[in-house]
Amino acid sequence: MIEVNDQDGLLIVTLNRPDKANSLTEAMLSDLAEVVEGADPKALILIGAGEKVFSAGADLEEARAGLATSPLWERVSGGLAAMQCPTIAALNGTLAGGAFGMALACDVRVGVLGASFFYPVARLGFLPQPSDPGRLAALVGPARAKMLLMSGAKWTAEEALNFGLIERLVTRENLMSSARGLCEPALQGDAANVRAIKAMVR
Template identity: 50%
Template sequence: MIEYHHDDHVSTITINRPEKANALTSAMLRELINAVEKSRGSRVTILTGIGKVFSAGAALEEVQNGLATDPAWEILSQAVADQKGLTICALNGTLAGGAFGMALACDIRVAVPDARFFYPVMKMGVYPQPSDPKRMEHLIGPSRTKMMLLTARKIDAETALRWGLIDDIAAPGDLIDRAHELAAPAKAASLDLVGGIKDMIKR
C-alpha cells in the first residue's frame, strides 16, 4: 500500500489505498517511515497518493487501538523534515488529520484544485502530533493555526494557497509534472548544495 520508486536522483513515495481514502494503518505508517529513510540520499523526494484523497489520516478501524496518538506519526514527520534533499508533497486530494504531519514537514506543497484541508483533533478529543502546530504556525501564523486546530475548520485549495499552507495549485493530470518541474534545479545540483541551502533557511 506504500509504493517506493527511485530514478535519476528522485525518490517517489506513493500512498496507494484509494478505496479507504488512503487512510493510514499502523503498518502503513511504518512502511512510510522506511520509505522516507530509504530515500535519504536522494536529491529530491516526492510524497503523493493515488485517488482523490491524499490521506484521510488514521484508519478508523485502528483509532480505538490508539493509532491517532501513535508516536510513529511524529517519527514520520521528523524523518521527512530531516531529509537533506528537497521534499515536495504532491497532494492529489484532501489532506486530513495525522497525515498533515508529513505534508507540513515537506519543503514545498502542491495541491490539486479540489483538495480540502482539515485537522479535526478537537472533534476527536486528541492532541495534534507535537511538531505539527509549530510547523503550521510557521506557514500560516498563530491565528490561522488556531482556526485550523481549535475550530476544525475545513479550507479549500485557494484558501490554503492564500494562507501559505500550500505553495502551488496544479490540475490533477499535471500534479506530478509540476512537482518534477519544481524539483528540476535541485535534481541537477549536488545533495550537499541542496542540504546546505536548506540549512541556511532553517530557523
C-alpha cells in the same frame, strides 16, 4: 500500502490505499518511517494514489485502537523534516487529520484544485501530533493554526493557498510535472549545493 519508486535519484513515495481514502495503518506508517529515515535521494516527492484524496489520516478502526496517538506519526514527520534533499508533498486531493504532519514536514506543498484541508482533532477528542502545531503556525500564522485545529475549520484549496498552507495550486493533470519541476535543480544540477541552500534556510 506504501509504494517507493526510485527514478534516477528522485524518490517517489505513494500512499496507495485509494479504496480507503489512503487512510494510514500502523504498518503503512512503519514502512514510511523506514523509508524516510533510511533513504538518501536527490529529491523526494510524496503523493497519494487516486484522484480525490491525498490521505484521510489514520485508519478509523486502528485509530480507535490507539493509532491516533502512536509515536509513529512523529517518526514519519521527523524523518521527513530531517532529510537533506528537497521534499515535495504533491497533494493530489484532500488532506485530513494526522496526514497533515507529513505534508507540513515537507519543504514545499503543491495542491490541486478542488482539494480540501481539515484537521478535526478537537472534535474527535485527540491532540495533534507534537510538532504539527508549530509547523502549521510557521506557515499560516498562529490565529489560522488555531482556527484549523480548534474549530475544525475546513479550508478550500484556494484558501489553503492564500493562507500559506500550500505554495502552489495546479490542475490535477499538472501536479506531478509541477512537483518534479521543483526537484530539477537537485536532479540535474549540483545536488550538494541545493542541500546546502536548504541547510541555510533552516
